[in-house]
Amino acid sequence: xxxxxxxxxxxxxxxxxxxxxxxxxxxxxxxxxxxxxxxxxxxxxxxxxxxxxxxxxxxxxxxxxxxxxxxxxxxxxxxxxxxxxxxxxxxxxxxxxxxxxxxxxxxxxxxxxxxxxxxxxxxxxxxxxxxxxxxxxxxxxxxxxxxxxxxxxxxxxxxxxxxxxxxxxxxxxxxxxxxxxxxxxxxxxxxxxxxxxxxxxxxxxxxxxxxxxxxxxxxxxxxxxxxxxxxxxxxxxxxxxxxxxxxxxxxxxxxxxxxxxxxxxxxxxxxxxxxxxxxxxxxxxxxxxxxxxxxxxxxxxxxxxxxxxxxxxxxxxxxxxxxxxxxxxxxxxxxxxxxxxxxxxxxxxxxxxxxx
Numbered sequence: 001x002x003x004x005x006x007x008x009x010x011x012x013x014x015x016x017x018x019x020x021x022x023x024x025x026x027x028x029x030x031x032x033x034x035x036x037x038x039x040x041x042x043x044x045x046x047x048x049x050x051x052x053x054x055x056x057x058x059x060x061x062x063x064x065x066x067x068x069x070x071x072x073x074x075x076x077x078x079x080x081x082x083x084x085x086x087x088x089x090x091x092x093x094x095x096x097x098x099x100x101x102x103x104x105x106x107x108x109x110x111x112x113x114x115x116x117x118x119x120x121x122x123x124x125x126x127x128x129x130x131x132x133x134x135x136x137x138x139x140x141x142x143x144x145x146x147x148x149x150x151x152x153x154x155x156x157x158x159x160x161x162x163x164x165x166x167x168x169x170x171x172x173x174x175x176x177x178x179x180x181x182x183x184x185x186x187x188x189x190x191x192x193x194x195x196x197x198x199x200x201x202x203x204x205x206x207x208x209x210x211x212x213x214x215x216x217x218x219x220x221x222x223x224x225x226x227x228x229x230x231x232x233x234x235x236x237x238x239x240x241x242x243x244x245x246x247x248x249x250x251x252x253x254x255x256x257x258x259x260x261x262x263x264x265x266x267x268x269x270x271x272x273x274x275x276x277x278x279x280x281x282x283x284x285x286x287x288x289x290x291x292x293x294x295x296x297x298x299x300x301x302x303x304x305x306x307x308x309x310x311x312x313x314x315x316x317x318x319x320x321x322x323x324x325x326x327x328x329x330x331x332x333x334x335x336x337x338x339x340x341x342x343x344x345x346x347x348x349x350x351x352x353x354x355x356x
Contacts, residue, residue: 088140
């Protein structure tokens, strides 16, 4: 196997290549030569290296080893999805590399603190070769497909194993993989790996919305694009987990049973959506019906101490241009319906997002 010059070497570089993280005298792959001859790519390579080294330095030995394995898989994947003489969307290797380096830097910076504990990013990258279909729209079929999957994990110190953290790590990894390709949980023969084929791309990624030692709220986002399609299709699912109860959130954890809850919540959401200037003219005629179907679905919820946010999927309440609208309702508007032991003040504050 061709050796991968990993993001460690920094000595003996040419003046142009001062920024990149490997010795250009040892460059072998087209990707490495591209980085060594392009200042923008060299700077991006350096930024990825810095983010990678910073992340590993914060982790336990076992977790750092997992991130190292992910990085090696990414480098190998990068060589095949951004080839030197690509077709379709891969016909410009430098542009392809710039996009993927930028994405990887963002991934590696997704670190969230829970006291002295860290949530850190894991990832998985797949490539599926196929035959080029010249008949597809705009010729964007590169002759292969790919899948990317990211999910968060809690860094568990080997000297202090924590079964609660281990349970969450396992649950969120399984949920992220299943949702990314919309796998029916009853179909035991389909996995993320087997669902990826040469017909397009599937990307699964996440946002840690809020986290503390009691509660973790993660948005799991999937985006699928088939070669020749007009645009990607994107979905978002909330994964809400009580750490102190070692299970997923239920509606009864938040609200007491009440005949008026559904109608009250729906009315607040519709009012919030209509008050958004960029959205109000795009809402469909059946907005009330669409909202009513969504508000009680926990997979659309985001919970922080500031309030309840409900996110709608593409086309759920408006055209594609509306994106994935979000309504935010402060807890003060829902106080009469809250469960007695649900204390919003104990929920985490929204997690600061990494710089793009």
